[in-house]
Amino acid sequence: MHRxxxxxxxxxxxxxxxxxxxxxxxxxxxxxxxxxxxxxxKSPDNAGERRRAFASHFVYSLYEVATNRVLWTHEQxxxxxxxxxxxxxxxxPGGIFLDxxxxxxxxxxxxxxxxxxxxxxxxxxxxxxxxxxxxxERKKYVHDTTAGPxxxxxxxxxxxxxxSGDISTEYFxxxxxxxxxxxxxxxxxxxxxxxxxxxxIVDAAVQADRxxxxxxxxxxxxxxxxxxxxxxxxxxxxxAAWLAGILGVKEAVEPLHKMEAxxxxxxxxxxxxxxxxxxxxxRQIVHLSLRRLGEVPHRGPLLILKSYSDFSANSKHSLEEPxxxxxxxERAAKASEVKTGIGVTDLLKLVGEPDYEGKGEDTFxxxxxxxxxxxxxxxLNAKDGTVSKVExxxxxxxxxxxxxxxxxxx
Numbered sequence: 001m002h003r004x005x006x007x008x009x010x011x012x013x014x015x016x017x018x019x020x021x022x023x024x025x026x027x028x029x030x031x032x033x034x035x036x037x038x039x040x041x042k043s044p045d046n047a048g049e050r051r052r053a054f055a056s057h058f059v060y061s062l063y064e065v066a067t068n069r070v071l072w073t074h075e076q077x078x079x080x081x082x083x084x085x086x087x088x089x090x091x092x093p094g095g096i097f098l099d100x101x102x103x104x105x106x107x108x109x110x111x112x113x114x115x116x117x118x119x120x121x122x123x124x125x126x127x128x129x130x131x132x133x134x135x136x137e138r139k140k141y142v143h144d145t146t147a148g149p150x151x152x153x154x155x156x157x158x159x160x161x162x163x164s165g166d167i168s169t170e171y172f173x174x175x176x177x178x179x180x181x182x183x184x185x186x187x188x189x190x191x192x193x194x195x196x197x198x199x200x201i202v203d204a205a206v207q208a209d210r211x212x213x214x215x216x217x218x219x220x221x222x223x224x225x226x227x228x229x230x231x232x233x234x235x236x237x238x239x240a241a242w243l244a245g246i247l248g249v250k251e252a253v254e255p256l257h258k259m260e261a262x263x264x265x266x267x268x269x270x271x272x273x274x275x276x277x278x279x280x281x282x283r284q285i286v287h288l289s290l291r292r293l294g295e296v297p298h299r300g301p302l303l304i305l306k307s308y309s310d311f312s313a314n315s316k317h318s319l320e321e322p323x324x325x326x327x328x329x330e331r332a333a334k335a336s337e338v339k340t341g342i343g344v345t346d347l348l349k350l351v352g353e354p355d356y357e358g359k360g361e362d363t364f365x366x367x368x369x370x371x372x373x374x375x376x377x378x379x380l381n382a383k384d385g386t387v388s389k390v391e392x393x394x395x396x397x398x399x400x401x402x403x404x405x406x407x408x409x410x
Contacts, residue, residue: 021147022053025092025109031065032098033159038063039098041106043076054109056087062102062121071102072121090114090126097172099159103186105172107157111149113174115189125189129174132182132191141178141402143410151176153409154242158212162204173205177409178402179246181205210247216240217255223282225264234264238285242408245289253295259286260299279303281408284356287367288404291396296369300328301353303364325352332370335392338378344385347378354378356397356407363389367396 027042039062045055058076063069079088091110098104102118107129114126130138130149142151154177162169172184181194183201194202216236223234241259244252265278280302287297325348326334334350342350354364358377366376375396379389398404 021145023109023147024051024053025055025058025094028093028096030096030098032100032102034100036065036100037098037102038065039096039104041093041096043092054092056092058092060096060104060106060116060121062104072119074116074121074123095157097157097159099170099186101170103170109148113184115186127191129182132193137178137180141176141406150410153177154239154405156209156212156239156243158208160205160208162201164200171201175205175209177405206247209243210249213240213244213247213249214251217244217252220255220259223262223264234282238282241289242285242405245292248293250293252289253293256286256290256293256295257298260297285408287355288398288408291367291369291373291398296329298328302355303353303357324349326350328352329369331366332368335366335368335376338376338387338390340387340390342387344380344387347387351376356404365397367398373399
């Protein structure tokens with residue numbers, strides 16, 4: 001199965017570059033939609049029990065599935081500088097894709113996209129993906145980190161066939177979370193933004209996304225916890241759940257409510273401000289989409305807060321979810337009672353655990369299901385466990401911006 005990592009890949013710039021964060025590039029495989037071909041990408045750096053960070057020396061092999069015969073291979077070009085060997089103009093794979101003609105599309109850790117010819121395996125196209133985005137897109141949505149640019153979270157990468165009469169044309173489509181697709185014509189080997197693409201192609205891409213959402217969510221069951229093994233099924237379900245809200249896919253409401261039962265805590269942060277956070281990312285995505293589909297979520301909380309003082313016998317306040325915390329649909333009625341100076345325990349009794357971290361230090365958001373809907377933003381004082389600031393934001397943060405999407409994607 002192909003995969004796109006949900007974290008950004010390291011950019012390897014030069015032989016003597018210094019990396020703040022190790023990146024690992026796993027061996028990968030992809031099967032064409034019809035099952036006729038299989039593509040494998042393998043590196044000797046991944047052999048054995050201990051993998052090397054920044055693996056390279058990848059070899060791509062196209063197999064005919066029926067015979068297991070290798071039709072072609074493509075080797076990642078390398079060059080030497082003394083005793084050091086490093087990739088020469090082609091990064092290691094972060095995601096691989098294969099169409100029914102045997103054409104390979106590869107996304108690399110250098111933010112490149114390249115295409116390998118279905119007959120020979122030779123490289124026939126290569127571009128730097130970030131250069132395809134506008135300067136405004138890069139400024140707003142691409143985050144530079146110690147592991148390289150981060151922007152692929154919640155993105156959908158897919159093959160697309162568009163028919164016009166008896167003629168079928170193959171495309172490869174990248175839809176980042178902010179929505180403007182990049183469309184690569186696999187015949188002409190030209191990539192354009194959807195604002196410059198033919199309307200029939202864009203319409204086909206939108207319909208393909210809707211069909212994919214329905215297909216994935218119709219099969220959703222218990223999701224893996226990701227502590228062991230492959231996280232791909234969870235990530236695929238999360239992307240489909242999120243895209244359902246963006247595209248207004250009403251058929252997704254029932255499976256989204258089913259996904260609310262998932263209580264997997266995907267990340268925890270233990271910071272120096274006096275609070276630790278543990279977020280239930282899958283549920284955050286589901287709630288965002290349910291609200292965009294006009295539904296009230298059933299299950300919470302989404303963001304579990306704990307204070308360092310919870311571990312002290314002299315604790316004056318606790319951030320444990322109280323047993324008498326309100327149901328998620330009842331929180332809005334108590335929002336007016338949230339005042340500066342009240343303790344955190346009283347805050348949680350009134351409105352329960354928050355949904356997201358807000359903008360600003362020790363700031364937390366509650367997306368309130370009311371008429372009209374609004375976001376309650378609360379700032380906490382880490383020293384004494386009291387509320388120092390309360391804001392009521394209308395329309396709610398999730399409604400008219402991509403702030404929530406960005407929080408989840410990154």
